[in-house]
Amino acid sequence: MCETCGCDAAGAPRLTTLTAPDHDLGHDPAHDRAPAHDHGRDHDHGPAHAHVVPLGQRVLAHNDDLAGRNRAWLAERGVLALNMMSSPGSGKTTLLERTVADLGTSRPVSVIEGDQETLLDARRLAAAGARTVQVNTGSGCHLDAAMVAGALSALEPPDGSTVFIENVGNLVCPALFDLGERARVVLMSVTEGADKPLKYPHMFRGADVLLLNKIDLLPYVDFDVDACRDAARRVRPGLRLLPVSATRGDGLDTWYDWLADT
Secondary structure, three states: OOOOOOOOOOOOOEEEEEOOOOOOOOOOOOHHHOOOOOOOOOOOOOOOOOEEEEOOOOOHHHHHHHHHHHHHHHHHOOOEEEEEEEOOOOOHHHHHHHHHHHHOOOOOEEEEEEEOOOOHHHHHHHHHOOEEEEEEOOOOOOOOHHHHHHHHHHHOOOOOOEEEEEOOOOOOHHHHOOOOOOEEEEEEEOOOOOOHHHHOHHHHHOOOEEEEEOHHHHHHOOOOHHHHHHHHHHHOOOOOEEEOOOOOOOOHHHHHHHHHHO
16 A cells, blocks of 8 residues: 555556657667666567556555756756646646647657556546656556656657646645655646645645646636635745646647656
């Protein structure tokens, strides 16, 4: 059991690699590029769409150590890793689809996709142009550093590329697990309450930027953007809030500028 939240972290998560159609990230197949970790796996980096391997048992007590190794491995290669977190339905996958399609031609982009079950989101992101690894956590409610180490080994992201880590939809436990990312992006939508940052302070306190999604729906919902910004800054003073619409494209240039500066 997970020592933090009681979810079933003892079972072996499933890892599936999806190759973006007609998209070559130019990865080096040499296995000495992978971050140091303790998982034994048999990799096949060919075009097959469903290569599933167990990640092995994780020891949560070593999570911070593994996250540090992930961070060092990524920094050595100039890879920007971003931990994307939100409640379910806030629009993380839609935002990433748009981001991959818009930026993938100028900078190699890959995705680690975390869900309890299915390949639904990973297939969407692969279709958008990103090499994608799906981590199915079973009854686990978050990704951890060991899962990300295994996913990075499968991805082998090119030097100077960007890796988006789409965490399991949950505003509680993902905030507590360092994955080795350079920055944390928290997404919420105008269909949620403006007081979310006050109700889930650990998530917002650790955020480097807050994306407020679905602003195209503002005329139809009762949501106070200023109140949301104030609530977020009460939890994390100075936190930058970027209003966006992943479906319509509003505000995405500001999001892309933030990525370029990170």
